[in-house]
Amino acid sequence: MITVTDLRKVYRQGNREVVALDGVSLEVPKGSIHGIVGHSGAGKSTLVRCLTLLDAPTSGSVSINGAELSSAGHQDLRAARRRIGMIFQHANLMDSRTAVQNVAHPLEIVKTPKDRIRTRAAELLKLVGLAGFENAYPSQLSGGQKQRVGIARALASDPDVLLCDEPTSALDPKTTDEILALIKDLTARLGLTVLVITHEMHVVKRICDSVSLLAGGRIVEHGKLRDVAANLGSELSRTLLPLPAAEPLGSGAVLEILYSGDRASEPMLTSAARRFDLDLNVLAGSVETLAGTQFGHLRIQLPDGADPAPLAAYLEDQGVSVRAAGKDAA
Numbered sequence: 001m002i003t004v005t006d007l008r009k010v011y012r013q014g015n016r017e018v019v020a021l022d023g024v025s026l027e028v029p030k031g032s033i034h035g036i037v038g039h040s041g042a043g044k045s046t047l048v049r050c051l052t053l054l055d056a057p058t059s060g061s062v063s064i065n066g067a068e069l070s071s072a073g074h075q076d077l078r079a080a081r082r083r084i085g086m087i088f089q090h091a092n093l094m095d096s097r098t099a100v101q102n103v104a105h106p107l108e109i110v111k112t113p114k115d116r117i118r119t120r121a122a123e124l125l126k127l128v129g130l131a132g133f134e135n136a137y138p139s140q141l142s143g144g145q146k147q148r149v150g151i152a153r154a155l156a157s158d159p160d161v162l163l164c165d166e167p168t169s170a171l172d173p174k175t176t177d178e179i180l181a182l183i184k185d186l187t188a189r190l191g192l193t194v195l196v197i198t199h200e201m202h203v204v205k206r207i208c209d210s211v212s213l214l215a216g217g218r219i220v221e222h223g224k225l226r227d228v229a230a231n232l233g234s235e236l237s238r239t240l241l242p243l244p245a246a247e248p249l250g251s252g253a254v255l256e257i258l259y260s261g262d263r264a265s266e267p268m269l270t271s272a273a274r275r276f277d278l279d280l281n282v283l284a285g286s287v288e289t290l291a292g293t294q295f296g297h298l299r300i301q302l303p304d305g306a307d308p309a310p311l312a313a314y315l316e317d318q319g320v321s322v323r324a325a326g327k328d329a330a
């Protein structure tokens with residue numbers, strides 16, 4: 001489990017202060033994957049550096065499985081860092097070393113006995129699906145294979161926590177999904193606690209149990225995937241369940257509706273239309289399954305002059321979220 005409490009990081013540039021993290025608190029339960037998303041400059045990389053204490057937080061605390069990192073002494077800190085495995089956008093392998101030698105590197109640093117290193121590094125390569133590639137050099141591996149070696153190396157010190165900073169941003173879609181499946185599988189198998197920094201919503205949709213949106217150094221939205229998605233009109237909901245832009249026809253009121261679970265949109269809309277004797281026009285729609293829950297997100301338009309209030313009230317009564325469209329900041 002990762003616990004971050006009121007983390008602040010202020011950089012000084014001459015006499016100017018840059019508040020990169022402005023009181024970030026976060027809890028990621030063991031065995032789960034938490035996504036951190038946010039625009040450029042939001043503080044994502046700073047958060048990663050502060051989590052590993054590569055960069056000292058200005059204030060606040062970080063603990064992993066109850067062990068406080070922020071107040072640890074030099075020795076303890078080094079031991080604590082070994083409980084954290086890191087994966088980056090590029091695997092950053094050493095070109096002059098084979099796959100197995102790259103994986104062995106963190107074990108050499110802590111002076112693991114030589115025969116133990118060999119077996120462990122080979123085991124790890126097998127775990128990430130690279131049995132048979134022990135003696136391949138990075139130049140002989142594909143991007144996805146290199147990232148697998150990077151993952152094996154991150155796991156070498158038996159970490160409790162895996163920090164992934166844009167782990168698939170350099171990979172093609174198919175390889176991305178393979179690597180994400182591997183991270184998900186390893187999380188469950190090894191009982192890891194995982195934090196994934198990403199700018200790709202696809203990554204969040206595929207593997208995250210929960211997600212935080214970072215903006216201006218603060219967490220402005222957070223929660224389980226299905227809860228943030230269900231929050232119609234929020235930035236995370238809009239990015240998780242995007243609707244294509246579509247010009248309204250005429251001047252009729254436009255509503256955005258969001259429903260989840262087994263509810264099928266068509267019978268619900270048909271019965272609503274019949275009840276109020278309205279011709280409803282679907283302008284845009286998307287149906288997606290997130291964290292095992294199906295979501296439907298629609299933009300519908302009423303005929304010119306029709307009052308949307310009774311329809312909206314009726315749909316809300318059916319457990320559907322409704323808002324007037326065009327009110328979002330985007």
Ligand SMILES: Nc1ncnc2c1ncn2[C@@H]1O[C@H](COP(=O)(O)OP(=O)(O)OP(=O)(O)O)[C@@H](O)[C@H]1O
Pocket residue numbers: 011012013018019020038039040041042043044045046047
């Ligand atoms: N070493 C530093 N000195 C001064 N300011 C810094 C330093 N590192 C980061 N910052 C500032 O802190 C803020 C957050 O930066 P950070 O790199 O964490 O953003 P990010 O979310 O990772 O962005 P990106 O998506 O572009 O990688 C920015 O305003 C940045 O300019």
Ligand SMILES: [Mg+2]
Pocket residue numbers: 044045046
């Ligand atoms: Mg960054």
